[in-house]
Amino acid sequence: MGRPKQFDPDVAVGKAMDVFWRKGYAATTPQDLVDELGIGKGSLYNAFGSKHALFERSLERYRDTQSAALVELLDQPGPVRPLLRSALELLIETDLGPAGRRGCFAVNTATELGGRDDASTELVRRMFERTEGAFKAALERGRRTGEFAPDRDADAAASLLLAALVGMRVIARAQGGRERLGRIVDAALDAL
Amino acid sequence: MGRPKQFDPDVAVGKAMDVFWRKGYAATTPQDLVDELGIGKGSLYNAFGSKHALFERSLERYRDTQSAALVELLDQPGPVRPLLRSALELLIETDLGPAGRRGCFAVNTATELGGRDDASTELVRRMFERTEGAFKAALERGRRTGEFAPDRDADAAASLLLAALVGMRVIARAQGGRERLGRIVDAALDAL
């Protein structure tokens, strides 16, 4: 009971995620959020408590959508190499696409708050581990089907893929061109 | 003529670099700078003009010291593979060492200001290009001496090394363990 909300909190979190993703935590002001979410400041704080709490929810949303989508893509059946290629190429298109070079929200958060905000750092650490785990599972699958040499260390290769992925997205944010990003994908796949 | 400065601006820029490196641009306040540099606010603004100008000088200092040191290391003569290994392992030790997990100042800046601050973005872009160029030169040298297969694409491998390097430092900031970072180095060198 009581007065119902005039807005959908889930939608609002999605919009907040966009702002934090583009501008980062410190550079995002309550006014930015009010403008972007289209609700009053009172509603904002009543619904989410604090800027930091809303940031955490935004990061969780990112994990549950963007990041999870990548992991799901990698978990698909079929030949592994084209799967890996399309996953990485999708990121290139996303980073160079109309949404602009905002990079990866998790990566941005790692470099802004890593070691300085425990909740965020932990969330990002887990996301990285999960991505690496998905790479490892895909590689082991490919090894069983004979796609990759059986003597290669899947752990090391998965860590390299994670690093390459993370690096790519930083480089995209620093105006790295499509050729350079494409070369990274090619070389990373060649390394397997 | 005129009253001489009570502090060494070069030393001050070095201290400013440390603060910006740890906290990022937006989260660093004039008060932080005053505290860290040990000079008055008047002197600060008299000497450097603005927070942003001091930030740019800090970034240039980073490029001229830290980043240049890496490039120089790679340009040393002798077998290439151990050179690459020690360069990457040095970064691991730095990131896990007493200075703490502050990552790479250039990478942090790319993800905080990339596409939103032209001067910084451009500076970082150039640093990445320069690092990639140093990798490429090393790889070509190694190819000539027979250390690497002559058919491998040095451009692609250099881009991968850059991405791996950048990724490593982000992962370090997100509490990535030494084993994970070591695996990245191993796999990256195996890929050559």
Added chain:
DNA sequence: CATATTTTGTACTTATAGGTAAAGAAAGAG
């Protein structure tokens, strides 16, 4: 329909960001 409950809008509030102004101190030039 009176009431308890939740949301909303508006108006505060405190602290700080980012910087400026002005007066006094420390040099070298003449």
Added chain:
DNA sequence: CTCTTTCTTTACCTATAAGTACAAAATATG
């Protein structure tokens, strides 16, 4: 030893960050 120039200190300034308080509005229940 005064004058000019540059630096330092202290005080000040305006705008905004991040949030709180409170009255009015909208429901769901009894």
